[in-house]
Amino acid sequence: MCPSRTHAPARTVRGRLYLQFRMGGDRYALDVQDVVEVLPLQHVKQVPEAPAWVAGVFAHRGVLVPVLDLGVLALGHRAQVRTSTRLVLVNYPLDGRSRWLGLILEQATDTLRCRPDEFRDYGLEQGGARYLGPVYQGRDGLVQCIRVEDLLPEDVRALLFPAAEGAA
Template sequence: MKVMVFHIGADRYALPLADVLRVLPVASLKALPGAPDFVRGLLDLHGEPVPVIDLSRLAGAPPDAVRYDTRILLVDVPAGGRRRRLGLKAERVIGVATIDGPLADAGVASAPWLGQVAAGTEGMLQLVAPDRMLAPDVEALLFGAGESA
C-alpha cells in the first residue's frame, strides 16, 4: 500500500495515498471563532471554503511551527450524508512510502481516527483514517447537521 508519511511530534504517521486528493502548501486560514483549538480555520480553495484541522493539536501534541515541509493534505470525509473536503495540516511531510508488511490493529478508543500500525526499519508507522476523523459535534460545526446533497 502506498502512503503519504508525516510527523506528529516525533512519531511517524501516514495517510493511504488513495485518500489524499491534493498536497497543498500551508496558506493563511480564516479563523472560526468558537471552534475547537484543533480546527485551524477555513482555507479558500479556488472559492470553496475548506475546513482545516491541525493533526498535531488533534493528537494533543503542541502545535509545531510552520516549516518548509508543513503541508495541508486535502481529503474527502463523510459529512452531512455526502463526501466533503477537509484539509489536514501535517508537519514534516516526508513524502510517499510503501507499506509491504502486515498491519497490526492498534486503534485507540479516544482517538478513533488512528488506525493500524506497520513496523519497519525506520520504526512504527500508524495510519490515519480520514473517514473517522470528525466527531459528530465537530462534523455538525464544520459542515452543518443533516445537509442533503
C-alpha cells in the same frame, strides 16, 4: 491500507501508497486514496467557538475548506511552521459523498509503499481517538495509520459542514 471503512481491500501484491508525516517524534500515514492534493501551508480564517484543533477555513478553487491541525488534535501541540509543513486536502466521507477537509501536517514529504495487511492492530483502546489506526513496522520504525473518516466527532462535523448535517 489503513483499515478504512470506506475503501475496498487492495488487490495489488506490490502494496499501496501512503503519505507519511510526523507528529511529535512519531511517524504517521494517510492512504493516498484519501488524499486530494498536497499544498504549501496556507493562511486560514479562524472559526469562532471551534475546538482548538480546528485551525480554521480557507478558500481553494472556489470551495471553503475546513482545516484541522492534526498535531493539536492528537498531541495538544500546534504543527511547527517549516518548509516541510503542508496543508493536505483529503476526501472526508459525509452522507454518501465526499467533502474536502484540510489537514496541517508536519514533514509531509515522504511516502511509504506497503501492503494493507502489513498494518497491525496493537491492542490498545484508543478512547476518543478513533482516527488512530493500526501500525506498520518498517526498517525505519513504526508508522501509525490515520483513518480520515474517523477524524471528526459529530458535534464538530455539524459545525464544519452545517449544510450537509441539515440535509441529512
